[in-house]
Amino acid sequence: MKHSHKRDAICEVLKAKRDHPTADMICERVREKYPEISLATVYRNLSQLCSDGAIIKIGAAGRERYDIDTSDHTHFFCEACGEVYDIFSPLELYGLANAECEIGGKINFAHITFRGQCKNCIRKENN
C-alpha cells in the first residue's frame, strides 16, 4: 500500500479527528494543507482506501461518513447535535450468532447504528 501525498493527507485527517467526517468535511480539512485539492480527488482516494481496507464507510444513507478505525464496532448518531460516537463493545453482544441462526445463512458484515440523544444533549435539555 503506497500512498500519494494527498492520499496520505486524507488518512492524516481521518486519524487526527475521529468524528467520522463526510467527503466534503474531509476535503475542507485537507485543503488546510493542500488548498488546491479537488473534491473528486477526495472521493477517488476514499473509495480506493475503502477497497484497500484501510478505511470504512459507515453506511449513513444519503450522506456517507468515513472512519479510519476498521475494527468491528458500532455507531451512535446523536439526533440532537449530529455527533457520531463509537461503541466498542464486542460485536458478539449484538446478537450476530442469533441472527445467523435465525436466517440460516452466513453473516460477513454487521452494520449497526443506533440513533438517539447523547449524554451531553440530555444534560443540556435538563437545564
Add this chain to the structure above:
Amino acid sequence: MKHSHKRDAICEVLKAKRDHPTADMICERVREKYPEISLATVYRNLSQLCSDGAIIKIGAAGRERYDIDTSDHTHFFCEACGEVYDIFSPLELYGLANAECEIGGKINFAHITFRGQCKNCIRKENN
C-alpha cells in the same frame, strides 16, 4: 390517516410482497393497477407514509428500500442474490442496553443490518 387511492395502492403493494422494494419497484407494481402513476407520486406518498409512521425506510445507502412492517426488527441483505430478509428476534438480543450503557445516552432507534450469504445461495454454491 386518510389515504388517497394511489397511496392505498402503494400500501397494498407493500403488503402483498414483503420483499422491501425500492421506490421504482413499487412504482412498477402500482402501474399494474394505475398505469399512469408517476414516480414522483410514489416518492411523495412514500415519504408521507414514512412521516405518518405507516411504513419505514430500511436505510440502505444509495438506494432506499421500504417496509410496511414497522415493528422492531432487523434486516439481512444477501450479497449473492440481493434478497433482503427479515430477522424478527427481539431487539434486546442486539445489545441495545449495552450500547446505551456504553454511550451514556438514550437510544430511540436501532438500525441493524447484516450482510452475508443466505441459505439458498450457500446451497447453490455447494453444488
Add this chain to the structure above:
DNA sequence: TCAAAAACGATAATCATTATTGTTTTTGTT
C-alpha cells in the same frame, strides 16, 4: 353545488457521488 384543500403527472432541480479528459507528478530504469 361549489370553493378550498389535497393529490396528481410531468418535469425541472438538487445533491451526493462517479466518470471522463487532458495535464501534472511520481516511479523505476537506464
Add this chain to the structure above:
DNA sequence: AACAAAAACAATAATGATTATCGTTTTTGA
C-alpha cells in the same frame, strides 16, 4: 540525470436517486 510508463491530479461533465415546482385534476365537506 533523463526519460518513458504509470499513477494521480484538477476541473468538470455525467449519473442516479430523490425532492421541489407548477399548472391541472380530483376529492372533500360545508
